[in-house]
Amino acid sequence: MTNTTDDELLSLTATQLAELIRNREISSEELTRRYLERIEQVNPKIRAVVALADDAVDRAREADAALAAGNPRGALHGVPMTIKDCFDTAGVVSTWGTVGRKDFVPSTDATVVRRLKDAGAVLLGKTNTPEFTLSFETYNKLHGFTNNPFALDHSPGGSSGGAAALIAASGTAFDIGTDYGGSIRVPSHCCGIVGIKPTSGSVARTGLCLPPGMLTDALSHAGPMARRVEDLALLLPIIWGPDGVDTRIADVAYPDPAQVDLHGLKCAVTTDNGVATPDAETVRAVEAAAELMAGFGAEVVADRLPGAERILGLDSGLWMAGGHRSVEQLLETAGTARADYGNNWFRELTGSIDRTVPSDTVVDALTRWEDFRREQQGFMSRYDVLISPVNARPAQPHAEPGEMPFPTEFATYTMVFDLTGWPSGALRCGTSPSGLPIGVQVTANPWRDDIVLAVMAVLEGALGPFARAEL
Numbered sequence: 001m002t003n004t005t006d007d008e009l010l011s012l013t014a015t016q017l018a019e020l021i022r023n024r025e026i027s028s029e030e031l032t033r034r035y036l037e038r039i040e041q042v043n044p045k046i047r048a049v050v051a052l053a054d055d056a057v058d059r060a061r062e063a064d065a066a067l068a069a070g071n072p073r074g075a076l077h078g079v080p081m082t083i084k085d086c087f088d089t090a091g092v093v094s095t096w097g098t099v100g101r102k103d104f105v106p107s108t109d110a111t112v113v114r115r116l117k118d119a120g121a122v123l124l125g126k127t128n129t130p131e132f133t134l135s136f137e138t139y140n141k142l143h144g145f146t147n148n149p150f151a152l153d154h155s156p157g158g159s160s161g162g163a164a165a166l167i168a169a170s171g172t173a174f175d176i177g178t179d180y181g182g183s184i185r186v187p188s189h190c191c192g193i194v195g196i197k198p199t200s201g202s203v204a205r206t207g208l209c210l211p212p213g214m215l216t217d218a219l220s221h222a223g224p225m226a227r228r229v230e231d232l233a234l235l236l237p238i239i240w241g242p243d244g245v246d247t248r249i250a251d252v253a254y255p256d257p258a259q260v261d262l263h264g265l266k267c268a269v270t271t272d273n274g275v276a277t278p279d280a281e282t283v284r285a286v287e288a289a290a291e292l293m294a295g296f297g298a299e300v301v302a303d304r305l306p307g308a309e310r311i312l313g314l315d316s317g318l319w320m321a322g323g324h325r326s327v328e329q330l331l332e333t334a335g336t337a338r339a340d341y342g343n344n345w346f347r348e349l350t351g352s353i354d355r356t357v358p359s360d361t362v363v364d365a366l367t368r369w370e371d372f373r374r375e376q377q378g379f380m381s382r383y384d385v386l387i388s389p390v391n392a393r394p395a396q397p398h399a400e401p402g403e404m405p406f407p408t409e410f411a412t413y414t415m416v417f418d419l420t421g422w423p424s425g426a427l428r429c430g431t432s433p434s435g436l437p438i439g440v441q442v443t444a445n446p447w448r449d450d451i452v453l454a455v456m457a458v459l460e461g462a463l464g465p466f467a468r469a470e471l
Contacts, residue, residue, distance in 0.1 A: 007170070010038055011468065013228045014079050014173040014235070018120075021067070021078040028067075028078025032060035032122055035080045039124070039171045042471050045152060048166040050085055050143045051093045052125040059122045075234060077120030082172040084163050085126040086133045087222075088207040089113055092123065096209035097131040097140035097342070100335030110207025111243040112176050112222055119238050124172060128162030131342045132209050132330055133178050136186055137398070137405045138162055141342045145398055148190060149469035150436050154395040155405035157190035159183035163225050164191035168469045174226040174235060178208065180219050181315065182391070182414025185426035188225060189390035189439030192428040192466060194456065195225035196232050199447050200421030201250045203236075204243040212246045214326040215362075216318050219418045229427065229457040233257055236449065255450035262458060263297030265384040265451070270304040273416075275311065276392040276409040285430030285438045289387050292462050293455070298385070305379055305386075307372060311412045314365075314372055314419060321365035322357050324350050344402035369419065376420045377445075385451055386443040389413050390426045394436040413441060423449040427456050429463050437466065 009031070012020075020026045036056065043049045053059075063078035088094045088106035090113075095101045109117065117123070128138050128146045138146040138161025146162045148154040149169040156165040160177030164187030167175060177184040179197040188195035203222045205212050210220050224235035242249040269290040271283045278286075294300045327346060331338055341347055380386065392410040399405045417424040423444055430438035440459070444451040 006034055006038060010034060010170040011227070014076065014226060014231045017173055018076055018079050022072065028060040028063040028122060029057060031078070032056055032080045032124065035124055035172060042149070042169045042171050045471055046147045046149050046165045046169055047144060048127050048146050048162040048169070048171065049082065049125050050095070050128050050162065053092045053123045055091070056080070056122055056124050063120060063122060072120065074119030075238065076116060079121050079173050080124045081116060081121045082124050082127050082163065082166060082175045083113055084129050084160055084175060084177055086129045086178055086209040087113055087176065089123060089126065092126060094126065095142055096334060097129045097142060098331070098334045098336045099141055099340050100331070102142055108207070111204040111245070112239045113207065115239050116176070127166055127175055130159050132327060133159035133180060133183055134327065134346065135159055135343050135404065136182065136411060137403065139342065139401055141340065148395050149471055150192065151395065151434070153397055154436070155190065155398050157187035157395065160195070160225060161187045164188055164193055164195070167191070167193045167225060167227055169471055170468070174224060174231055176222060176239070177225045179221040179223060179418060180210070181418050182411050184221070184223050184225060185390050185414045185424060185439070185441060186411065188426040189437065190395035192437030192469070193225060193227055194229050194232055194425065194427045194460070196223045196236065196423065196425035196449065196452060197221045197417065198223045198236060198240070198449050199423045201248055202241070202252065202449070203239050204246040204249050206243055206245040209330065212248050214323070215321065216323045216326070217248055218421055221418070229453060229460050232425070233453050252447055255448065257450040257453035257457065260450050260454035262293070262454065265298040266382065267293045267298040267300045268303040268383045268386045269300055270386065270388040273304055273308040273388070273412060275308045275412045276407070278389045278392045281430055281432050282389050282392065282394070282438055285440050286387060286389055288463070289429050289440045289459050292459055293387065296458055305376055305416060307375055308412060308416065310372060311416050311419065312408060314369055315415055317365040317368065319349060321362045342402055345404070373420050376416070380422070380445055384444065384448070385455055388441045388443065390439040390441045394432045394438050417443055422446055423452045425452045425456050427460055428466050429459060431466060
């Protein structure tokens with residue numbers, strides 16, 4: 001492998017790289033050095049990496065020595081990774097995108113980071129995030145904008161835009177994103193990669209900037225992002241399950257996507273949710289995925305979730321009912337003044353809400369949320385899988401600092417599945433006339449992450465590969 005070009009090697013999947021390392025066709029040290037060189041090459045253009053791990057080469061060298069001694073650590077032995085800067089990483093600055101933590105170095109890893117390291121992965125560094133992950137534009141006052149590698153004046157989406165941009169630019173094998181309203185799926189769509197938001201309560205959030213137990217806890221998810229679906233299937237079981245700290249995580253066995261038979265699955269297809277009409281190319285990508293599902297033997301029905309017009313009101317109602325106070329507490333914990341918060345919408349929100357929220361407001365917001373979840377589950381009980389747009393448009397030009405890159409209603413396609421907590425993934429299924437990726441969203445019932453991954457895998461196999469980002 002020493003004569004393999006960087007473009008060929010660094011575009012391989014984490015699954016393939018792990019096999020090359022196990023078979024001694026490449027060393028972890030050589031692979032790590034090549035990724036670091038790639039980051040040095042592309043990062044001035046996309047600004048995705050905000051900190052490097054000083055010990056990455058040393059950890060890779062240790063991985064090679066352990067393998068030579070017959071002591072591989074796990075399925076990711078020696079494979080380089082990056083981690084979104086909303087997770088704590090021991091010994092590597094972890095800012096959460098907020099100025100109060102610009103020099104903060106944690107002493108312990110977030111649970112997902114520890115589990116990946118225990119499986120043998122080597123941390124290269126941290127990828128950019130908007131402050132506390134709460135924006136669809138990857139921008140903060142510490143590190144500025146991350147750029148989309150397909151069009152540098154466009155947004156990579158948010159909040160996992162640093163992760164998505166770097167993966168698309170072949171600067172890392174994989175990353176772990178978070179999703180509060182679409183923050184894994186929107187960047188995956190914008191940058192032409194794959195990502196999955198797993199079932200709510202399946203992956204521990206210990207060490208994440210948004211701590212477990214907030215009023216909006218059930219919206220908060222962590223999940224893998226990569227170039228190919230096979231890597232999502234490799235990574236998700238590694239980070240899956242309770243850690244004894246995050247009390248909201250259920251002890252449910254990981255479902256194996258290899259056991260899913262697509263023949264006979266009932267598949268609902270939505271091209272327009274009635275709130276934000278997608279452009280023609282996005283509709284065609286969803287329709288192409290639906291046609292493939294029918295060809296795989298699924299029973300395909302045109303249908304759409306009820307009550308989509310209530311999504312934005314439900315989400316904003318949770319912020320008005322006290323979710324804003326949770327973010328104020330984060331600012332206080334981080335030592336960031338409210339005036340220094342980089343997201344304009346939050347400063348405007350908190351300035352308009354009385355510090356004391358009436359109990360009726362809180363109870364009514366939670367009741368409406370639960371009624372909505374019950375209504376959606378009644379709909380989804382008729383189906384095994386739902387195919388829909390990820391967003392109403394491909395990646396959009398950068399917004400002004402602190403603003404969103406698209407109208408919030410464009411994100412109702414993803415926000416709904418944070419409100420319900422269902423597993424939902426995104427993969428590229430098309431291309432815009434200007435060459436931007438177009439993703440399609442695959443969603444299933446709670447704890448049927450296996451169906452999401454199985455459907456994504458067959459769609460990827462039929463539609464890909466698409467052209468890479470060229471920098």
